[in-house]
């Protein structure tokens with residue numbers, strides 16, 4: 001499985017295909033990600049925040065970000081945002097790898113992860129990855145993070161320490 005790459009700016013990469021693909025499916029998340037980044041309203045750079053992508057050469061084929069969750073109903077939570085995989089790259093584990101990487105990174109900073117699937121057909125995906133559906137305004141699914149109980153395996157602890165250093 002190819003590992004996602006942590007990125008800190010949108011500018012060096014080719015977003016044309018993923019932007020067109022997402023908009024042609026009626027999804028606005030890639031456009032929002034690019035617009036918010038370029039306007040400086042969301043650069044995934046607050047404490048604990050980051051975003052990852054998968055590439056074919058310089059072309060972005062999948063993306064997802066981690067923001068701080070403003071709603072404190074689920075404790076100090078991070079929020080998975082802007083997850084999108086271009087249709088030709090689906091079914092290869094790219095979204096799973098993005099969410100797993102975000103989960104690992106988030107466990108060093110947050111007690112839980114939230115997501116708002118909204119009208120998207122991604123409920124099954126998140127539930128397959130261990131998210132629990134909730135009835136809550138603006139949040140459809142929550143996943144408690146492992147560090148809640150303070151117990152990590154040695155390999156998890158190493159991976160978390162390594163993700164803190166990236």
Ligand SMILES: CC(C)(COP(=O)(O)OP(=O)(O)OC[C@H]1O[C@@H](n2cnc3c(N)ncnc32)[C@H](O)[C@@H]1OP(=O)(O)O)[C@@H](O)C(=O)NCCC(=O)NCCS
Pocket residue numbers: 027082083084085086089090091092093094095096097115116117120121122123124125128
């Ligand atoms: C949902 C989406 C991100 C999945 O991307 P993907 O790269 O094809 O997903 P993966 O290949 O990583 O799938 C991982 C696992 O989830 C499962 N899965 C994927 N989509 C699923 C769905 N809609 N329902 C149930 N399970 C699903 C896969 O079977 C796979 O299972 P496995 O790892 O046990 O074999 C992609 O279809 C997409 O971008 N959709 C449009 C945008 C969207 O809905 N984004 C979510 C924003 S909240």
